[in-house]
Amino acid sequence: MKKNLLVLFTLAMISLTAQAQFPGGNRPSGDGNGRPRTDAPAQPLFEMNTAKGNSKISGFVVDSTLTKAVEYATVALLDKTTKKPVDGTVADDKGKFSLTKIAEGEYSLLITFIGYTNKTIDGIVVEKGKDLDLGVIKLSVNTIMLDAVNITGEKSLIEEKVDRLVYNAEKDLTSKGGDAADILRKVPMLSVDFDGNVTLRGTSNLRVLINNKPSTIIASNIADALKMIPADLIKSVEVITSPSAKYDAEGSGGIINIITKKSTLEGLTLTLDTGAGLRGSNLGLNGSLRTGKLGVTLGGFGRAFYNKALVTLDQSTIQNGASVLTQQSADAHDFGMFGRYNLGFDYDLAKNQSITAGVNFGTRNFLRDQDFTTKLFTDNILNSTNYRNVDVRDLSNSVDINVDYLRTFKPGQEWSVSTLYSVSNLTNNFDADLLNGSQELTGRQKNLNSNVNKEITLQTDYVNPIGKNQQIEVGVKGIFREVNSDFQYQIAGASGLFATDVRNPAGMLNYNQNIAAGYLSYTFATANKYTFKIGSRFEHTMIDAKDQISEIDIPSYSNLVPSINISKAIGKASTLKLAYNKRIQRPGLQQLNPNFNLANTQNISIGNPSLKPELTDNVELSLSTSFKKTYLNLSLFGRTTSNGITRISTPSDTLLGAVVTTFENIGHEQTFGANVFGNVYLTPKWTLNGGVDLYYNYLEGQQNGLDGTSQLVSNSGFVIGGRVQSQVQLPKGWGIQAFGGFRGNRIQLQGVQGGMGMYSLGLRKEFANKKGSLGLAADNFFGGMKIKSTLNSPLFNQVSVNNIYNQNIKITFSYKIGKMTLVEKKKTKSVRNDDVIGGESN
Template sequence: MKTFITILSLLAFVGTSAFAQFPGGRPGGQGRGDGNGRPNNQQQTPTLNLEGNAPKGNSKITGFVVDEAVTTAVEFASIALHNKETNKVVDGTMADEKGKFSLTRVAAGEYKLVITFIGYTDKTVDNIKVEKGKDIDLGVIKLSTSTKQLDEVTVTAEKSMIEEKVDRLVYNAEKDITSKGGDAADVLRKVPLLTVDLDGNVSLRGTSNIRVLINNKPSTIIASSIADALKMIPSDLIKSVEVITSPSAKYDAEGSGGIINIITKKSTIQGLTLNVDAGAGIRGSNLGLNGSFRKGKLGVSMGGGGRAFYNRAGTSLDQSTLVNGNTVLTKQTADAFDNGLFGRYNLGFDYDISKNQALTAGVNFGTRNFIRTQDYTTNLYTNNVLNSIAYRNVDSKDLSNSVDVNLDYIRTFKPSQEWSVSTQYSKSNLKNNFLADLLDDSKYTTSRQRNLNSNVNQEFTVQTDFQTPIKTNQMFEVGVKGIFRQVNSDFSYLVAGPTGDFASDVRNPAGLLDYSQNIASGYLSYTYSTKNKYTFKVGTRYEYTTIEAKDQVKNIDIPAYGNLVPSVNVSKTFGNTTLKAAYNKRIQRPGLQQLNPNFNLANPQNITIGNPSLRPEITDNFELSASSNIKKVYLNASVFGRMTNNSILRLSAPSDTLIGAIVTTFENIGTQQMFGTNVFGNFNITPKWSVNGGLDLYYNYLEGQIQGADGKSMLTSNTGVVIGGRLQSQIQLKNGWGIQAFSFFRGRQVQLQGTQGSFYMYSVGFRKDFKNKKGSLGLATENFLGGMVIRSTLQSPQFNQTSINNVYNQNVKLTFSYKIGNMRMVEQKKTKSVKNDDVKAGESNMNN
């Protein structure tokens, strides 16, 4: 007979009948899920006959629930207290993330305790005799794994699209219909607090100085460019996205704005499975295959996905510069066609060495191939008189691949007491090359140019962590970590005649960069919870950084530096409302694209060059927030402040050698202050229909040094208010049908020398689940009313620039998914892994 797991009945059990009458409510005062992004599951639908007006006393029953095989905590198991004589349930609760549970105000009498959780056999603790005023500690209660075969799993309740946890906000991307067939950037655009522009550059509360992790782990490709990395991850592989605005001392000190953790789908079943996801659209197509096998102590997973896209774009550029007292005006237009092929693939192993020891290993490979064909027409005017017309056809290739290898060990001594050792090696190879043909008025090639830019980024990390509970309401954590990085960049600029015979010895300019960065760090963290629902988490982290750098002719002097990074998080729960206050200090090291001194001359009127002498930013963050559940409505509101010194800012100025050109680089020249608010709400109109949306509003102040009209340095500042928002709704209909709509808007972004244009996006999607729940077919459309026009400006006493980007991003896509295999529920093993959160990502100038 088929076994059905009806989560809706469980939620009704833990959310209404039981906890409405329990004095403690859910652990930690959280009204949804388990505090870690997982639903509250039960092995079977319980029958709850709660005695009316059950007598209350002053005794307490406590204990820990663990897995008997590995002695790790069984998080959020359901606990029911039965009157032994009547067999009626008189009280109940849920174990916390450490497996601990507590029943208070228990009256004298004889009872039995029934503990249930999905994947485990029910456990009954009998003959519990409570005496008036005396507490009972049941100690460690072990649950055995259930090996019952599941022919079919029917889910009758839906996890919320967005959940607000104790220390993070979780966006459950697997519930998103319209993002299927896209990439990670399409998913992140819908996450509250985040903004993702059309190039894939991510910002959190107005700052792009953030750290992005994949399954709690870093990758060298992310260190090079977040935008590149997001294009490698198909949206179908993403389970959820976690936004951590106030990281504790346990996290690396880097990422001044916070941390984004992308959780990919993992198998928690025993047996053999295979998932297929595919899609086709007028802008892109995708294909993904993911399989897993688990038997006994060994688990193996293998899979990945790829995405191809094709799109048109158009740009225009108007800029004026002051050259030797003359005004040079540049008017440029360009048509572009983009082709891209991206993918990410993985192979993972986990092995249970013994009951309390586990070993995990994995290899992840990512690839990104982006090719752009662009035709420029450039008119140069001197004092309003046309001076020249230039035609330029450019083929750009941005090619990269990355590999991440990890090996992790964890040993559990008792519930919540564990020691782990984690290692990871990452390597990425990047090539940013272009070939340009210069044409005359008759469109014949007169000369050719080529830029070769090869980069290698390597990183090795080793860390060890230990945590132990103190009594029942305290936790102590300590750890040390070492990160060893090596960046190598080699670039050259070649010229040739119309035949394209490039002389290998003509390298002008040419150069290289060898950059080594070593970081040694250690942290202490302490958590204390009180009976009246205050939680305090304090910690400090110290990081010491040494850097060696040299170019083709000399060593670059960058002194070593040390940073002490404290963090304080306080929360208080009042019924269904939780208040939080947080402070932390963060640092932001420059990323590869900001360090790379290569001259990018694909467009000689708009040049970008890195700066290998950059030093880190230092930021102080403050945050106050409140969240509450009011019947069917969930609300979250926060105010925040951020103050950054030695800020890394983009600085543009006229070229000394190319007439009419603007050169942009990066400098530690700025001070940045930002104050704002975020408001987010979710309304469950019916169990099958929900609407959520949010508003972001912040004030930004920037101050830094730029070049004045006389070429000398001068102090300037810029201020502005930035507003953004999102609105989303999803409906589950009968017969497996679902509908989802999404819209997003971001206003003008303030920069030191101007503004970055506003933009908006919207989408509508439909999905039909097959009757056996093993597959689905969907149709989604994006920006179907037309493309977008984004207008950005830069200005200073020496120049003015206006750029317009026309993005033709209308899209219609058909998606398909199917799952096959035998399923047997097992516990998802607890693992520890490397978490590097410390490099400022470069910015991409590519559209898709």
């Protein structure tokens, strides 16, 4: 099989993506920061009367304080005599710009960007055949008038770029001391419940990357992985709803890319982040050294959290013709310690070659103590009362190792090779003490479940510009995955040794998945400001799986995944976009794991190793515009999913009053909706942003009826969610921020998952030397929350209520030491896998 895979890996080449900005109106509307523009858009380069030659002018635009690059600054090359534009471009998100094919002669260079004083460099002499590097060019901050409102040049909290929405988490005052889930709750289009389960426009079938790279721990369980990433480590979050063909075809709803903070500062730096609160504490230390061609980073971040909850369950089932009622309550106490540690380096082998490498280690130790009280009624007569004290230990560690090589040729032409090895070891065990109605110990129970998730990825990509308004990309990729799960059950009396539980035999799952993929993409821009990105991706998947008894027959399958993105610049500050793509969603470890989770014997879960992938068609139409002091984005979207991987619950055949939940390929889903979000500058120092998501969800599938046969079932309804955030910059380094968000009831095939809301208020004081800050924040300070969910079928009805005590007050402190100057950070390439469902927390 591996031989066949290597052949496919070599031959597969079919798809698109070209995210570079081309002339013809493909710049993001606004100033690149979600703010209105005041300068006219640069003329398309191919419309200029460009003098042709073979020289190049390059440079790096930075803020005069040397603390940051000036992203998307407009660079115009002017004729010395006429002062008319000869050529022009826009700096990238690192401040880097390059003008090519310049004829010999003498020129002036004009650099402009909102919030900065225009910079003109005269006397630029270009010699024939020679390149000219202008080095670092400093722009001085200036306050300008925009409809009588002063706007200064810095990033806003939310940006919209050509192919994605960006939430700049480093600007968020209220999430410091939290984890990645706290950040994602504030990102437009995303919804995150209290357990950390993420949905994008109503679907949890999405892919989460860290710095464009996958991790096996995220593939195993997204919710738990987010708890391992401290909020202080996150620079920004990117949401990609219409991925182009360069991305792996998996992720029905889209891709979330978490970008962590990195230093591009020359010299030695050390940053300390720490905080403490009622529900958690954190400590992070990050150091970096950059000198000459070498850059090294070393960091460690740890977080502890503690919380409690009261969960009640009312559940009625029909078993053997009798009506069984279960009334259950559980006091839960959670304690977790999470860590993430990293070592990385980058080295410039030559002017046009670089290599980067990194090792990331993550650890999770989650402990939950639950005291259950369960009453069972048969035909309204109390049958039994029992108590169950359960200690759950959910432990894991993960290692990700990457080595990446990048070779550049002419501007825009590059070849890269990326490799990734990722492994995670997970342990999910519980110990239970069984007590009778008199609360006397009658027995003990254990479930031991160990999992290993390994992944090797090899990838190569090539991109080549064609002229100034076209680009072609091609690449191939191989992913080799191995998932192993071993589980066993043990029982004992009130005393004595544990022995194997013969009612629940031990089991295992070996699941090997190999994927060969290739893509081809083509991008072109027209003179009338249209930009087209068209391509396709081919993926072939082969699976070998077996349990403790026999092989599991899962046929190989192939998918051809098209992607089309069209954008049109309208006027000076508006962009209209239309996108279509097909996506697939492969099951992840939590969906596959055949271990019976019996921590709560009345609410049991188990995976399904025979799951097949689901297929989704997505279409999106969006309009973004800037006017006066406001930036606004409106999107309409539709999604149709077949062969959907769906949760199905049925009464247990053996346990009185219990319900068993598993996953099946029986779902058909349609979602149509809209989301709107925007930024408003109320004053020069006061911003308001927010948005609303509204969609209609229709689900259809199969479940068992009263006669035991399968029957069609459907559920539908509207779902609404939203968020609002306001930030005020006060004198003398003070800042204040408020946030509020909610998510309405979420439609499921057999019921409704309860909605939730949360809010926070933060205050921060930046030190006069700009090297540190002290903050105070409070979350949900008026009280906790109550989440009510329901499930129903002809055979059972379930109502669960989760009372969460999530009030929190926290103090944070951050400080940076070291002597630093800003230098250009070269572009790097890395692996990104986006093709497996991450698990949810139960």
